[in-house]
Amino acid sequence: MVSAPIKSAQSAKVISNAALKTQTVNLTVLGAGAWGSALAALASRNQHNVSVWSRRSELSLADAVKGADVILSAISMKGVAELANRLNTEVAVPESAIIVTATKGLDPATTRTPSQIFTETFPTHPVVVLSGPNLSKEIEKGLPAATVVASTDEAAATQVQTLFASDSFRIYTSPDPLGAELGGTLKNVIAIAVGVCDGLNLGTNAKAALMTRAMPEVIRIGTHLGGQTETFFGLSGLGDMLATCTSVLSRNYRVGYGLAVGKKLEQILAELGSTAEGVNTANVLIEIANREEIPVPISRQVHRLLNGKITPQEAVEALMERDLKPEVCDLF
Numbered sequence: 001m002v003s004a005p006i007k008s009a010q011s012a013k014v015i016s017n018a019a020l021k022t023q024t025v026n027l028t029v030l031g032a033g034a035w036g037s038a039l040a041a042l043a044s045r046n047q048h049n050v051s052v053w054s055r056r057s058e059l060s061l062a063d064a065v066k067g068a069d070v071i072l073s074a075i076s077m078k079g080v081a082e083l084a085n086r087l088n089t090e091v092a093v094p095e096s097a098i099i100v101t102a103t104k105g106l107d108p109a110t111t112r113t114p115s116q117i118f119t120e121t122f123p124t125h126p127v128v129v130l131s132g133p134n135l136s137k138e139i140e141k142g143l144p145a146a147t148v149v150a151s152t153d154e155a156a157a158t159q160v161q162t163l164f165a166s167d168s169f170r171i172y173t174s175p176d177p178l179g180a181e182l183g184g185t186l187k188n189v190i191a192i193a194v195g196v197c198d199g200l201n202l203g204t205n206a207k208a209a210l211m212t213r214a215m216p217e218v219i220r221i222g223t224h225l226g227g228q229t230e231t232f233f234g235l236s237g238l239g240d241m242l243a244t245c246t247s248v249l250s251r252n253y254r255v256g257y258g259l260a261v262g263k264k265l266e267q268i269l270a271e272l273g274s275t276a277e278g279v280n281t282a283n284v285l286i287e288i289a290n291r292e293e294i295p296v297p298i299s300r301q302v303h304r305l306l307n308g309k310i311t312p313q314e315a316v317e318a319l320m321e322r323d324l325k326p327e328v329c330d331l332f
């Protein structure tokens, strides 16, 4: 399955960033966590009008989205479906507003991605996915980073690109929202596996093998769900996998590391105090893999580990003892 063709015919047109930056955009960020706050700061630095809403804020959702040109959701996956429903039924979303989603997860009730939820809820609005190797703590410090804004509406993707782009945040557009979103989502489960690998001190060879063998697994399930193969080799796929699997800043990596050094999942999550989407994603991913009969050996061991069915050591043994086979990538 491939993504729908892009609506706009501007693919060859080079748009002047300088010209677009002169237009001030009214941006509403929904979610005042680590990622929503970092993205709001990037847009503020570009002189846009930014308001940030969260379920704890005094600002009502209706007031937050009033007059918005762009509405960006950066809340945890568990709240996305409810938020989309509230936006649809309780408030007046401006007709021409672009909806951007920066959440990396799968809906536990329906297995849908955030962009699928927003597209189904707001079929007349352009929906853009923002996803890439973006550890928010580094971005907050102004360290250089790159990301992808992906949409079937190329003009909308270009507008979002301009809204956030700066000398320290380089943004590429893509016509594959599902691929960009799924790369960022599925790698969280792999980051848990790599955290286990490091927590058990299994060495660099093991870590390289794990990340490399994770690629066909991510591509197999990601393409089955509608992403394009090449997207998984880009910033939002391989790029995000490398960032998340090799940084102690990653909360998903820290979940795996903590389990490997003998902590309980509940304790690790309490200590994190923020979202580690890979825990929920592992459950939804295994539901999909079982239903569609897609082999996901690494994610399956992560799922068993998270659900207390095996120890970290047993998870490693289960992976090493699989039948021997040729390397040739069994992508589909």
Ligand SMILES: NC(=O)C1=CN([C@@H]2O[C@H](COP(=O)(O)OP(=O)(O)OC[C@H]3O[C@@H](n4cnc5c(N)ncnc54)[C@H](OP(=O)(O)O)[C@@H]3O)[C@@H](O)[C@H]2O)C=CC1
Pocket: 031, 032, 033, 034, 035, 036, 054, 055, 056, 074, 075, 076, 077, 078, 079, 080, 082, 083, 102, 103, 104, 105, 134, 135, 136, 137, 273, 274, 275, 277
């Ligand atoms: N941090 C990062 O480096 C990056 C994170 N992401 C993704 O962004 C998303 C958010 O992550 P992050 O900001 O780090 O997480 P945080 O835990 O820091 O913040 C989560 C935000 O979501 C809100 N939220 C949680 N549940 C609900 C709900 N049921 N209804 C409404 N709002 C809710 C929280 O509100 P409250 O404060 O009231 O609980 C908070 O504003 C995740 O999907 C993550 O994978 C993507 C790229 C980088």
Ligand SMILES: O=C(CO)COP(=O)(O)O
Pocket: 104, 132, 133, 134, 135, 136, 184, 188, 191, 240, 243, 244, 249, 250, 251, 252, 253, 275, 276, 277
């Ligand atoms: O998605 C991220 C980096 O791109 C953030 O990773 P964690 O959610 O594991 O911290």
